[in-house]
Amino acid sequence: MSALLQGASAPAFVGHPGYRRMFAADALTLGLFLPLRFYQGDMRVLLGQARLVEEIDRLGFAAVWVRDVPLFDPRFGDAGQVFDPFTYLGYLAARTRRIALATGSAVLALRQPVDLAKAAASVDRLSGGRLVRGLASGARPGEFPADGVEHAPRGARVARG
Template sequence: MTIDTSGASSHAFAHHPGYRRMFAPGALTLGIFLPLRFYQGDMRALAGQADLVAAMDRQGFAAAWVRDIPLYDRRFGDAGQLFDPWTYLAYLAARTQTLALATGSAIFTLRHPVDLAKAAASIDQLSGGRLVLGTAAGDRASEFPAYGVPHATRGERYAQAVHMFRQLLRPGPAQISGPLGSLDGLELLPKPAAGAIPLVVTSSSGQPLAWIGRHADGWLTYPEATHTPDGPRRLADKIRAWRACIPDGGFRPHMCNEWLDLVDDADYPRTPVRSGYVLRTGRKGLIDLLGEWRDAGVNHAALGIQHGQRPAAQVLQELAEEVLPHFPSHAGVPARGPQW
């Protein structure tokens, strides 16, 4: 089987509200990873979170990110936002107007492409074209036995799932024959609101860099070190190497994420904590880091504030008032279609 999963140029998303709000060459925007506070045995940790996401929409953030963690493994100590990502994005779509809704990341190896395409296209329609689909092969080996999927096959299965997913979203009935299933004249509905959904590859997802260059609509990677300029310089080298693999040389956005403990001292220096997994800093250090990322070629920064000690609403307010003006969201295009 020939797998044609080529990524689309930015022109393909010229009318996609979520993509246009988040991405433009030479610029960086800000998004927030959910949950705003970690689950530690009590669902009430998420109480009021949707209200804060609605406030983020009004404050001008570019995106809200949700994670796809089907099963809680205590060894990771992180259950994400607990709610199924598709169900929760549908809820947030009804609470927001302009905020892009992003997955970081949908596990394409553990879910069938028909179900992925149905859910993604539904969210995209319900939100008026605001879905940006981060995808991954899955990094929690403990989840794979529950799905009957060998962890060792995740790279191959990921590429197969991306192929079938894109085939299903094309106009008209599908003709598909492959290892994950066959369709003969059946059609998946609905189709995306703007005709396509940006498909972002997370980390390597079991693929070589050349594959990501050819097939990704964008690339989400973990940062290098964030407490000194050396990390962003290494990140710039990685981004340049990836963009050199893009066949037409056109723009594809790069995204990066950081877990952040934003302290109330604006001058607090950038300090790695929790073995470098979290960056503790004041807002001036964060602004410096984001500027270094932008210069490195990063187009969107997804920040997680779960590890912070301050109230989430307070941190979001400071980010909106003091940091967001340096990295504003793009006006883009308005959400498409009726208010379902």
């Protein structure tokens, strides 16, 4: 049976350290989604979040998730993300040992697939296989014009890969 038909039970997933942390059999797992607060120019807030990630890693949390938000949109109503998700996850990987490092979700329609694959593979390898990559087509229309991409046909662009 192909890995596609096996889904989450495929050996590629079952043997992946990040996946095993997040999807433990017969267990409730907890994670944390960053950022927790709006960034208003004070880097101490973001460094404090990194220290928090170190602590939840020590306590046995399953995952830390970061967003792929290229631009802050105050109309969207969330804290967004200041850092590139893969750079930030690399930073967090160096400060932690066990916690899964997850993107929730990388916006495929705004990234070149080869660059995205390289960034993800780099974090995964450097972290000992802890990256769990979430992908999305993009829900924030305001980000697309800045990248010279139309928002409406993003689904077709993602399907093309």
